[in-house]
């Protein structure tokens with residue numbers, strides 16, 4: 001007697017969403033992001049006050065694409081893109097997305113934690129709380145701490161985790177995946193394996209722009225990695241485009257006879273080579289796109305919506 005064929009599983013509807021990772025300095029955000037992504041992808045910028053909204057990692061879990069994003073520094077959002085970034089991180093974006101507040105359980109409710117809670121409490125976006133570093137404290141202290149935080153803002157779900165010891169992370173990932181809104185993936189799956197490298201390259205070029213130019217250029221420049229090609233000889237060719245808002249900024253970035261962009265490229269290449277431990281051929285292309293940051297479609301492509 002032949003066995004009945006196994007029932008075909010219904011096709012999984014893709015889910016995709018943004019999770020803003022928020023927390024006081026030292027709470028363990030980077031450690032958690034790295035643990036969730038399973039690879040070291042978080043990038044530390046030497047000028048944190050210039051940090052804009054940034055994708056830290058993209059995690060695939062149970063059919064969902066979970067995009068972990070950084071929170072912006074406290075800056076007055078003037079341009080539409082910046083406003084959208086702030087809105088996405090602090091609320092006002094699709095309400096299915098989440099804010100994940102990481103609190104160092106050992107440090108407890110410090111002034112920075114209190115300030116963040118006050119700010120989050122004003123946002124309609126659901127907040128999930130992760131009490132981190134539970135390996136460092138006695139379990140009976142956790143519930144009172146969670147209760148205290150709940151008096152400061154309404155927490156939808158609470159997780160007790162140790163990012164470093166990788167405890168409690170499965171449940172967190174399962175629940176995040178389950179609550180992402182239905183929708184297509186923002187990052188094609190076949191690009192995902194290169195994504196940390198692409199982000200790293202773009203970030204390092206951006207860092208060099210910050211170091212080597214002054215005034216208005218850095219804040220108006222965005223870097224995207226257009227292609228990443230591994231070569232047979234073990235080296236890699238990386239093409240990045242630097243977008244600026246105005247022709248004058250483009251001229252500053254390029255410099256006399258291309259000297260500035262060349263210097264930026266050389267420093268970025270050296271740093272990338274040191275980090276990747278392989279030869280890098282880095283090609284930089286500077287484009288001005290007047291009003292690019294006003295482009296609605298682009299904001300949509302980033303998965304962000306303006307608040308207005």
Ligand SMILES: Nc1nc2c(ncn2[C@@H]2O[C@H](COP(=O)(O)OP(=O)(O)OP(=O)(O)O)[C@@H](O)[C@H]2O)c(=O)[nH]1
Pocket residue numbers: 023024025026027028029030031032132133134135136161162163164165
């Ligand atoms: N014992 C223990 N240490 C942890 C845990 N998670 C993070 N840490 C440590 O806490 C320190 C801060 O962690 P980070 O991940 O750098 O914190 P962060 O929130 O990204 O910090 P900023 O980038 O300064 O905002 C590091 O020394 C980590 O090793 C944990 O679960 N248990």
